[in-house]
Amino acid sequence: MIVHHGRKRQCLPALAPVIWRTDIGTKIILWQATHSRPIHKPLKIYPQSNAGLLARPNLGKIRAVFSILLFPEVIVAHIGLFFGSDEGNTERVAYRIQQRFGADVVDVRDIADVTQLDFANYDKIILGIPTWDFGQIQSDWEEFWDDIAAVDFSGKQVALFGLGDQFGYGDYFLDAMGMLHDVIIQTGPEIVGHWPTEGYEYEASKAEIPGAAMFVGLALDEDQQENLSAERLNRWCTQIHIEFGLDTPLTMLDD
Numbered sequence: 026m027i028v029h030h031g032r033k034r035q036c037l038p039a040l041a042p043v044i045w046r047t048d049i050g051t052k053i054i055l056w057q058a059t060h061s062r063p064i065h066k067p068l069k070i071y072p073q074s075n076a077g078l079l080a081r082p083n084l085g086k087i088r089a090v091f092s093i094l095l096f097p098e099v100i101v102a103h104i105g106l107f108f109g110s111d112e113g114n115t116e117r118v119a120y121r122i123q124q125r126f127g128a129d130v131v132d133v134r135d136i137a138d139v140t141q142l143d144f145a146n147y148d149k150i151i152l153g154i155p156t157w158d159f160g161q162i163q164s165d166w167e168e169f170w171d172d173i174a175a176v177d178f179s180g181k182q183v184a185l186f187g188l189g190d191q192f193g194y195g196d197y198f199l200d201a202m203g204m205l206h207d208v209i210i211q212t213g214p215e216i217v218g219h220w221p222t223e224g225y226e227y228e229a230s231k232a233e234i235p236g237a238a239m240f241v242g243l244a245l246d247e248d249q250q251e252n253l254s255a256e257r258l259n260r261w262c263t264q265i266h267i268e269f270g271l272d273t274p275l276t277m278l279d280d
């Protein structure tokens with residue numbers, strides 16, 4: 026079975042049903058084994074929350090065949106968000122992002138509890154990492170460092186967000202986000218969610234894109250600029266929602 030997010034289609038083997046996510050729900054088109062063209066009897070349109078689970082083709086004799094094919098399928102979330110957090114700030118931000126996109130769109134995963142295989146479930150990924158101890162990687166990310174270097178991100182879109190303290194650690198502001206970026210680009214993902222450096226005061230950061238006045242991802246400072254985070258999150262989520270090519274609803278929050 027092939028699951029489509031958005032409007033793209035691709036060649037299908039016979040008998041392969043397509044689940045096609047749309048703005049208003051999910052449309053299912055069935056293909057018949059003996060014909061190379063689709064039966065093209067779109068079924069009902071269901072709410073996304075029930076997509077793929079309620080669909081029951083009404084095609085007489087072949088109903089059972091298609092029911093078997095349809096029911097094992099579960100629609101997966103569009104985005105996998107992986108975070109590491111020592112004291113909870115990055116974790117809270119992870120769920121604030123999820124609240125904007127919706128829990129059916131973003132799966133939130135603690136990097137302490139995942140394996141490399143979990144990344145294979147998503148072609149759109151968000152990575153969240155704070156910097157600790159003068160330019161060091163957060164402890165759970167550090168333990169996963171060899172594993173993340175071995176994940177194949179080719180063909181995926183990845184957005185990063187980092188947490189740091191620009192006044193307390195201005196010589197190392199968000200360094201870990203820059204280091205994570207440098208590791209994952211080895212396999213050639215498309216990086217989305219670049220973010221301007223304007224509005225921050227710091228001396229040096231490995232998260233800067235050289236010569237571009239941009240960070241590799243969203244910069245958040247819950248220690249010094251907590252009051253700016255909600256608006257930054259709204260803007261950044263809007264930006265990556267477009268860059269990810271999603272047509273799902275997005276909620277702006279004052280959290």
Ligand SMILES: Cc1cc2nc3c(=O)[nH]c(=O)nc-3n(C[C@H](O)[C@H](O)[C@H](O)COP(=O)(O)O)c2cc1C
Pocket residue numbers: 109110111112113114115116155156157158159160161163188189190191194197198199200247248
């Ligand atoms: C001991 C200590 C070291 C830190 N080192 C850095 C640093 O080198 N660079 C930086 O940008 N922020 C640094 N920070 C700030 C943290 O990144 C920031 O508080 C972050 O929100 C923590 O995220 P967490 O709660 O998800 O672990 C440091 C904070 C502490 C307490």
